[in-house]
Amino acid sequence: MASVKALQENIVNSQIWKSVFRVGIPNTNRKRVLAVLGSLILHLHPVKVRRSGVRMSYTWCMGGTTFFFFLIETVTGLLLMFYYRPTIEYAFTDIMDLREQAPFGIMREMHRWGAHAMVIAVWLHMFRVFMTGSYKPPREFNWNVGVILLVLTLLLSFTGYLLPWDQLAIWAITVGSSMARATPGAGNEGPMSGLIKLGDIRLIHAGDDARFGLIGGRSIGAATLLRFYVLHCVAIPLVAGFLMAIHFWRVRKDGGISGPL
Amino acid sequence: MTFLKDYINVLSAASISFLLLSSTFGCIVYFNLLEGRLRSKGGSIFIGLGVAYVIAGLFIRPLLYLAVAYFLVMFGLAHLGGRLWDKKVGKWLLFVGIVGFFVSFLDPNFYLIAAKPDNVPIGAMIFLLGIFTWIALRKAYLNDKQIQAGGIPWEKTETNEKLFVWPDLVYTEMLCMILLTVVMSVWSVALRAPLEEAANPTSSPNPAKAPWYFLGLQEMLVYFDPRLAGVVLPGLIIVGLMAIPYIDTNPKGNGYYSFRERKWEIGIFLYGFLVLWSFLIITGTFLRGPNWNFFGPYEYWDPNKLVPLVNVDLSELVWVNWLGMPLPKLWPIREMFGILLVIGYLSLPPLLAARPFRRFYLKMGPARYYVGSFLFLVMMALPIKMVLRWLFNLKYIVHIGELFFNV
Ligand code: HEM
Numbered sequence: 001m002a003s004v005k006a007l008q009e010n011i012v013n014s015q016i017w018k019s020v021f022r023v024g025i026p027n028t029n030r031k032r033v034l035a036v037l038g039s040l041i042l043h044l045h046p047v048k049v050r051r052s053g054v055r056m057s058y059t060w061c062m063g064g065t066t067f068f069f070f071l072i073e074t075v076t077g078l079l080l081m082f083y084y085r086p087t088i089e090y091a092f093t094d095i096m097d098l099r100e101q102a103p104f105g106i107m108r109e110m111h112r113w114g115a116h117a118m119v120i121a122v123w124l125h126m127f128r129v130f131m132t133g134s135y136k137p138p139r140e141f142n143w144n145v146g147v148i149l150l151v152l153t154l155l156l157s158f159t160g161y162l163l164p165w166d167q168l169a170i171w172a173i174t175v176g177s178s179m180a181r182a183t184p185g186a187g188n189e190g191p192m193s194g195l196i197k198l199g200d201i202r203l204i205h206a207g208d209d210a211r212f213g214l215i216g217g218r219s220i221g222a223a224t225l226l227r228f229y230v231l232h233c234v235a236i237p238l239v240a241g242f243l244m245a246i247h248f249w250r251v252r253k254d255g256g257i258s259g260p261l
Numbered sequence: 262m263t264f265l266k267d268y269i270n271v272l273s274a275a276s277i278s279f280l281l282l283s284s285t286f287g288c289i290v291y292f293n294l295l296e297g298r299l300r301s302k303g304g305s306i307f308i309g310l311g312v313a314y315v316i317a318g319l320f321i322r323p324l325l326y327l328a329v330a331y332f333l334v335m336f337g338l339a340h341l342g343g344r345l346w347d348k349k350v351g352k353w354l355l356f357v358g359i360v361g362f363f364v365s366f367l368d369p370n371f372y373l374i375a376a377k378p379d380n381v382p383i384g385a386m387i388f389l390l391g392i393f394t395w396i397a398l399r400k401a402y403l404n405d406k407q408i409q410a411g412g413i414p415w416e417k418t419e420t421n422e423k424l425f426v427w428p429d430l431v432y433t434e435m436l437c438m439i440l441l442t443v444v445m446s447v448w449s450v451a452l453r454a455p456l457e458e459a460a461n462p463t464s465s466p467n468p469a470k471a472p473w474y475f476l477g478l479q480e481m482l483v484y485f486d487p488r489l490a491g492v493v494l495p496g497l498i499i500v501g502l503m504a505i506p507y508i509d510t511n512p513k514g515n516g517y518y519s520f521r522e523r524k525w526e527i528g529i530f531l532y533g534f535l536v537l538w539s540f541l542i543i544t545g546t547f548l549r550g551p552n553w554n555f556f557g558p559y560e561y562w563d564p565n566k567l568v569p570l571v572n573v574d575l576s577e578l579v580w581v582n583w584l585g586m587p588l589p590k591l592w593p594i595r596e597m598f599g600i601l602l603v604i605g606y607l608s609l610p611p612l613l614a615a616r617p618f619r620r621f622y623l624k625m626g627p628a629r630y631y632v633g634s635f636l637f638l639v640m641m642a643l644p645i646k647m648v649l650r651w652l653f654n655l656k657y658i659v660h661i662g663e664l665f666f667n668v
Contacts, residue, residue, distance in 0.1 A: 032427045045426040051419040054430050057400070058416065060393065061437045068441055092459045099456060109449035116382040117445070119474050123534075124393055130505075130530055131397040133523065136515040140506035147502045154474055161472045167457040167464075168379075175479065176471040179491030191488055191665050219462065258516035260417040 044248045046256055053257030058132070062125035063251075066153075067244065069118035073156075076111040077233065084163070086229035088222050091165035115157050122153050134258035142250040145243055152240045159232035162225065170220050173228075177220070180211035187211060266368065268326060270557025273548065276651030277327045282536050283644065284310055285334050289398075290528045311335060321652070346399040354395075358388065370561045374547055378452045383473055383546050390539055394531070400518035401527075408519070416517040467551045467564060476545025477538050483553070484646040486657070486667035494639070501636045505530075508633040510625065533640055572656035575599045592661050599659035603668055606642075610634035 011017055012024050026035040036042045052058050083102070084094045098108055126146065129135060135143035162173045181187040185196065186209060193204040206218055216223030251257065272278060288307050311331050318325030344350055362384070365371045375384055404414040424430070471479045481490040513522040520527055548555055550562035573582075576595050580586050589595045610631060614622040622630050649655040659668040 026427050029425065032425045035427050036425075042426070042431070045430060048423040048425055049430055051422040051424050052416040054424055054433060056433065057396075060396075061433065064434055064437060065441065068438055072441075072445060088460075095456060099453075106446070106449040109452065109454045110445055112454040113382065113448050113452070114445060116379075116473075120382065120386050120389065124389065127393060127534060128397070130534075131401070131527070132516060132518055133514040134516065135506040136509070136512065137506075143506050144503050147499060150502075151499060157474065158472055164456060165460045167460060167466055168455065170460040170462065171466055171469040172472050174465075175469050176475055179478075179487060181491075182486075182488040183492045184488065187492070189488075189665075190492070194665075221462075259420045260414055260516045261420070 044252070046252050049256055050259045052259050059257060060124065060128050062121055062128050066118060066121040066125050069114050069121055070240070070244070072114045073111060073118065074237065076107045076114065079107045080111055081233060086163065086225050088165065088225060091163065091225060095164045095166075111160075115160060119153060119157055122150055126150060132258060139250075139254045139258065142247060142254055145247045145250065149240060149243055149247060152236055152243070156232065156236045156240065159228040159236065162220070162228045163232065165225065173215075173224070174220055177211060177215050180214050181206075181209065183210040266559040270560050271323045271326050272330055273557045274323055274651075275544065275548070275555050276648065277323055278544075279536075279540065279644070279647060279651070280314075281327060281330055281334070282540060283532075284331065285338070286532060286536055288335060288338055290524070290531070307335060343402065346395075346402045351395055351399070355388075355392065358391065362388075365558065368559050370559050374558075374562070378455050379473065380546060381452060383543070386539075387543060390535065394535065397518060398520065401520035404517060404519050405521040408521070414517040414519060468549060468553055470545070470549075473542065473546050476549075477541035480541040480545045480549070481643065484643065484650055488665065489668070494643075497636065497639055501640070504632060504636065508625070508629050508636075510629065529637065529640075537640070537643060572650070572654045574657045574660045575602070575655060576660060578655070592663055596659050596661055599657070599668070602658055606638065607635075609638065 008025075018024070021035075022038050023031045023034045026032040033047050036045055036047050080098070083098050085091065095108070098105055129143065129146065158173075158176060161176075162169045181189045183190045183193075185192045186204065187193060188204055188206045188209040188211075190204075190210075193209070194202065196203045206212065212218065215221075216227045272281070284307065311328060314324055314328035314331055318328050338345065341350060366375065374380060404416075407414060470476060478490065478495055481494060484490070485494065509523075509526050511523055511526065513519070514526075547558060550556045551564040551566070552568075554566050554568050556562055556566075575598060576588060579598050580588050580595070593600075610618075613634075614630060625633065646655075646658075649658075657667045659666065661667065
């Protein structure tokens, strides 16, 4: 035991360690405060939290779980991007190769199950927040940020669903996107869309309506694949990541995890 | 065993499982989270409902099954009373659920659907929803009891006690991460991600399903015109969620679990979240087969299953079937009954504001009251239309093909 302790001391006192972690082992209250304040990642937390807010039985750790799944998705997704080309010729065969050739390849599995899990976790998180009344003042705004994050989570999952380019993928997206046709005023079969005219010419038709904009064509095809790929790998994760930063910051600024006053 | 399976197949018919779920939910909420107050005023409502099921069952055969199941559930709940929230009872319920699930796996038809890799997480979700609902309501029940006895909710005993993030919170997070990593790894090794044949735009599968989290919306297409179900209603779900903190001004129950102090809010939210959103997803995933026909959990997904298309619009029902006249040509006349019904439905809030709901109206103010009740009515339109469709084959209440407007 003594030698382990000595080794630990040695490591912690080395120049390398000290250059990375400023405070050493956080074994006094002062050092604990400094450890949290001094680290970019940890300082998303406040220094001290309410006891009830730390309890798993109160938060179910569901927000954190959602975020962790987001991180898993980021890492595994990045690895998948090494193998995957978003074109009609290659998309399916790349996934096929990944399945047949990559040794110990479970990245696609992790990515898919992680996506399902993230959706379930975000619902449970919302459920917890509701049941503890945590959307009440002063946390109204953060609830709203949360709702947008919920929508983005679903969109992330939805755009990713198309990428394997198998039967499951294109037909699910066909069903899921056909609804956009009926958007009021913006889909070619939507109510009021027929009223938007220039003289006798209908301005909203199958070649320019909301569905066309979503899938980049009159039916699911190469343009849709590219579009969903960019949305899935770049646009939505960036926006979601940004909003998550706001979400976490707000949790702090609204007085930490909610508790009775 | 076969008898039991047949029984469950019939009971799970869309209409029936929904009615059973809704009324059980109603019992739980009404009895203030079950303190066994079955003889109170509300108790008679639910007894009445059960009797209604029996009478209806004399005409619509499967409803008789429902009546039996309903009384069994009611009896069980009333018997358990507040003990439903005991840890021991909770564990038993979970145990029964898990055993039931795994026994069901022995059935080949059940296995075929439930064991699809993509459906496994949704099966798990059913249990997670059950477990977490139980946990939340149990905590609420315990806190309510404390508060009623003049005490404080347990969270309050700890509000002033502050812990350092390092080590307490950081360690909890760390443990969560390790646990989740293990779970994810095991899951990923055990189940392969599905990959079907390469995309083929000319051959559509039957049934063609949206991704699972949108199956509730796809199921809504059965009851509503795509213009409503596909765009307007999902939009209103998002708006409604965002509006919650601004409509609910009840200052109580902020930061701790409770039920008594927020009966209405919790009742409405849970109804939307569990009975509508989650139940419809589960239905869409496990119980909707080829041609979007309904199948019981132990039923084979027969692509040739014939379901007679007998849905009628309200206008046809009234003019042709009841009054014995041909349908009027002009739509304002043809649809007048439906239009009146819808107007009547939407004018409930102003009517109720005058008398029975005066209390709410004054407390919330006009803007909150009207926005809130409008959103609530839109939400309740779904179960209303579901029941009308299932029990009376009613298609649209208002059907104005001329204007692309259907309700
Ligand atoms: C990508 C999605 C989301 C992530 C990563 C996320 C993450 C978090 C985390 C880590 C917390 C700290 C407390 C906890 O773990 O419970 C939190 C709190 C909170 N979240 Fe989320 N969240 C997400 C979505 C949502 C949604 C959908 C809602 C509501 C509709 C929401 C509303 C809130 C609110 C109001 C709080 C403060 C709760 C309190 O103080 O008790 N969040 N979120």
